[in-house]
Amino acid sequence: MSANKKTLVLKVGGALMQCEMGLARLMASAANIIESGQSVILVHGGGCLVDEQLEANGMETVKLDGLRVTPEEQVPIVVGALAGTSNKILQASAVKAGITCVGMSLCDGAIVKGSIKDEQLGFVGEVSPNDPTYLNFLLAQGWMPIVSSIAVDGDGNLLNVNADQAATVIAKLVEGQLVLLSDVSGVLDGKGQLIKTLDKAHADELTKLGVIEKGMKVKVEAALEVAQWMGQPVQVASWRDAEQLSALEKGESIGTQVMPH
Numbered sequence: 415m416s417a418n419k420k421t422l423v424l425k426v427g428g429a430l431m432q433c434e435m436g437l438a439r440l441m442a443s444a445a446n447i448i449e450s451g452q453s454v455i456l457v458h459g460g461g462c463l464v465d466e467q468l469e470a471n472g473m474e475t476v477k478l479d480g481l482r483v484t485p486e487e488q489v490p491i492v493v494g495a496l497a498g499t500s501n502k503i504l505q506a507s508a509v510k511a512g513i514t515c516v517g518m519s520l521c522d523g524a525i526v527k528g529s530i531k532d533e534q535l536g537f538v539g540e541v542s543p544n545d546p547t548y549l550n551f552l553l554a555q556g557w558m559p560i561v562s563s564i565a566v567d568g569d570g571n572l573l574n575v576n577a578d579q580a581a582t583v584i585a586k587l588v589e590g591q592l593v594l595l596s597d598v599s600g601v602l603d604g605k606g607q608l609i610k611t612l613d614k615a616h617a618d619e620l621t622k623l624g625v626i627e628k629g630m631k632v633k634v635e636a637a638l639e640v641a642q643w644m645g646q647p648v649q650v651a652s653w654r655d656a657e658q659l660s661a662l663e664k665g666e667s668i669g670t671q672v673m674p675h
């Protein structure tokens with residue numbers, strides 16, 4: 415791997431797992447980027463798969479400010495949908511695209527420290543960067559880690575972590591370039607138009623107005639946190655435009671550029 419290129423940390427949302435064409439395109443782009451000498455880490459969600467699995471088991475989905483309230487009885491279903499089904503769907507697609515990948519979660523190699531975020535949310539985790547050794551080892555082999563957002567705390571509780579928040583921690587761990595890929599072209603304004611650049615003041619204003627809400631509120635907060643931490647913009651874009659990812663290398667922007675200031 416080239417030493418002067420930052421590792422690309424791509425976060426994909428759950429809707430991708432239900433779109434075969436989107437999956438194939440994303441993996442083809444990732445394969446090209448890896449081929450060009452840049453390392454890639456894929457961090458993924460799977461919220462819609464969790465919703466489906468909960469419903470199939472007669473359980474309710476409750477969210478607070480974009481985060482799933484996760485009572486103890488839902489933990490096995492959440493873990494199965496994220497660390498199991500979602501992770502393996504992505505691995506299968508990566509292998510098909512010729513990528514050597516390793517399926518993992520936030521529980522592996524002590525990469526992060528996890529704790530319960532807020533008792534109100536149940537088994538929802540907050541994570542902080544801990545030790546990048548395992549990830550760096552995988553990247554040094556030219557392999558692509560595929561990371562689900564399941565973590566564990568010091569007491570051995572499995573925790574459900576929002577995948578955008580998981581991606582911020584992975585980006586910090588490897589000091590990588592973070593791109594949050596969702597099912598929308600980026601952050602949209604009140605008229606549904608794409609916002610090309612977004613700073614904190616503008617994001618706060620749109621959040622107050624209710625234009626940025628739910629999952630996008632969590633995503634923008636995650637993007638702002640990493641942009642400020644790294645001192646460089648973070649992109650929020652669509653996985654439907656995965657072929658545009660190569661434009662990033664040329665310094666071009668895709669989707670919404672979330673600014674550090």
Ligand SMILES: Nc1ncnc2c1ncn2[C@@H]1O[C@H](COP(=O)(O)OP(=O)(O)O)[C@@H](O)[C@H]1O
Binds near residue numbers: 459626
């Ligand atoms: N201002 C906004 N711009 C774009 N999407 C928004 C906005 N506010 C709320 N959303 C919602 O946020 C969703 C993306 O967040 P989320 O569902 O968590 O995505 P993912 O699963 O890809 O992480 C969009 O599909 C949209 O429904």
Ligand SMILES: CC(=O)N[C@@H](CCC(=O)OP(=O)(O)O)C(=O)O
Binds near residue numbers: 427429458482576629
């Ligand atoms: C605590 C929390 O909200 N966890 C998320 C984890 C999955 C996720 O974030 O998936 P997307 O990226 O597809 O939204 C959830 O259970 O839905």
